[in-house]
Amino acid sequence: MQRRLPLLINTEAIEVWPADLLRARGTADARLLARAQWILRRKLDGRYLAAVLPLGVHAMVPRLAREPGVEEALALLDAPLARPFGAPLEEQWLPLAGLQQRLQQLGLDPQRYAEDSGLPLEPEPCLLHFAGRDRFGRPLWLRRVAAQGWQRMRRHAAQDGIALDAISGFRSHAYQLGIFDRKRARGLGVTEILKVNAAPGFSEHHSGHALDIGTPGDAPAEETFEATAAFAWLQAHAGEHGFQLSYPRGNPHGIVYEPWHWCWKPANG
Structure with a gap:
């Protein structure tokens, strides 16, 4: 089977990156990135917010739930029609509000x-x-x-x-x-x-x-x-x-x- 190329899921406040394409910014990051499937990254400053692991989401910042856009980004990973290889996201563009x-x-x-x-x-x-x-x-x-x-x-x-x-x-x-x-x-x-x-x-x-x-x-x-x-x-x-x-x-x-x-x-x- 042909290997699918990595994809970046883009939202207004957060980018969802394939974990294996990101660089660790310390020992703790390295351990998480080695086990994670995806990393939620704040667009404004590049801060790593959360690691999506096979068994759940691991916060990489305090008060993750207060981060704007976290729920939206995680929903895109969870929704079957919006999974990275589906067509819907391919044809969508972010709103220009703000x-x-x-x-x-x-x-x-x-x-x-x-x-x-x-x-x-x-x-x-x-x-x-x-x-x-x-x-x-x-x-x-x-x-x-x-x-x-x-x-x-x-x-x-x-x-x-x-x-x-x-x-x-x-x-x-x-x-x-x-x-x-x-x-x-x-x-x-x-x-x-x-x-x-x-x-x-x-x-x-x-x-x-x-x-x-x-x-x-x-x-x-x-x-x-x-x-x-x-x-x-x-x-x-x-x-x-x-x-x-x-x-x-x-x-x-x-x-x-x-x-x-x-x-x-x-x-x-």
Whole structure:
């Protein structure tokens, strides 16, 4: 029987990870992860909240029941129709409730930003597929079609003597908000940040279809990637695997040139 690839179950507040893809953060974590099937992980800060063991749920934080979203996440594991290999989750997206308030706290009007940038609001998928590991050894999560396209494209490139690696894939709204918070803490203004980062909720990375691509020996997410054989190969062949360069020079969205950022798009999209 063909082994099924690991999946990530995504909820508004919590991600449910396959335990064997997470790193232990201490001796106690290591013992739990070795026995657990799933780990509930808080999206805001990556904190491990609970381990789902064959005989039940083991809390990894005090007052687990008070954690927002725990019941919802556990219900997805318990509901037969929502088990990781069923179709329902595959076609579902998270609601966008709450994101608008966060954007307003940044001084951004979502509707005006969408009109000005031409970028659509991107909901997060409820289910993501393991697409290998990125350059830094982290699990790479994408939607099924993008994961399959990336793996085919990487094999094709290797056959042509070109090494491609992933820099990053899916990012949650919370992750993108964190980027803005860290840059603002360094003294950057929102307008300045928007020149290089899409507003939270508007990044293609939220969709699970986009990834940043690099090649060994070249700095990640730098314009120098344009001068590599890997970039030349992508220009010639990425379209065969469903990927397009999202932000070329002079793009209408006002995003700086990103030769590393590619997104899977349907043939009629």
